[in-house]
Amino acid sequence: MTGVGGPLHRVSLTAGPLTDGAVAAVDLAVLDSSSSLSAGDVVFSPAAEVRLPLAGAAGERPVEFFNGTGWFLAGTAQVDGAGAARFNAGRTGSYRLTGATSDSLIQSVAPRVFSPNGDGRNDVTVIRVDNPTGLPAGGSVYDVDGARVADLTPGPAPGLSLLWDGRHDAGQPAASGVYLYQVTVGDRRATGTVVVVR
Secondary structure, eight states: OBOTTSOBEEEEEEEOOOOTTEEEEEEEEEEETTTOOBOOSOEEEEEEEEEEEOOSOSEEEEEEEEOSSOEEEEEEEEEOSSSEEEEEEEESEEEEEESSOHHHHEEEEEOSEEOOSSSSSSOSEEEEEOOTTOOOEEEEEEOTTSOEEEEOEEOSSBTTEEEEOSBOTTSOBOOSEEEEEEEEETTEEEEEEEEEOO
C-alpha cells in the first residue's frame, strides 16, 4: 500500500482480547514499512475487507468498533460456515465479532424496507426473535456511522418481537437510508439492516 508522495505502508492485523461475549477480535493498523511505527488513525476509502478465521454456522454476526471510550455497533460480518468471517472496516482500530449468528436469533424482519409516512402501510418494521424461555429482549437502531438513533420497542408479541417506527428517540423522523439494528435476547446478540424510504 502506498500513499501519494509518502512511504510504503503495510496493514497489520493482530488478535485482540475476547471479552464481553466476543467470538473474534482484531486490531487493525497501518504501519510504516521502514520504521514499523503506526501511521495513526487511517480512514479507508473504499472500506477495507477483513477476513478472520471463525468456526461456526453460516450467517451474520454483529461487528463492534472501539471508539476510544466504548464499543459501538459498526456493521455485520458474514460467516461462511467453512471457518471464515468477512466484514468491512472503515478505519484502523479495534474490532470484535460478538453474539450468536443472526440466523439462530432473528426469525424474520418485516418489512425490511419500510416507509414510515403515516399512511397505515409499512409504517413500522417488526423484528421477530427466537425467545422460547421468555428472556429479556431489547435492541437499538444505529445509522451507518454507528451513532445510536433509537431503541427498539416491544412489538405485537412482547418478548418475541421488537419494532421500530422510523423515528429517533426524540421523535423526529429518521432520514431515508440504511440503518443497522442490534437485538439482544439474554446473552445472545444479532444484527441486521433495515431501509427507511421517505
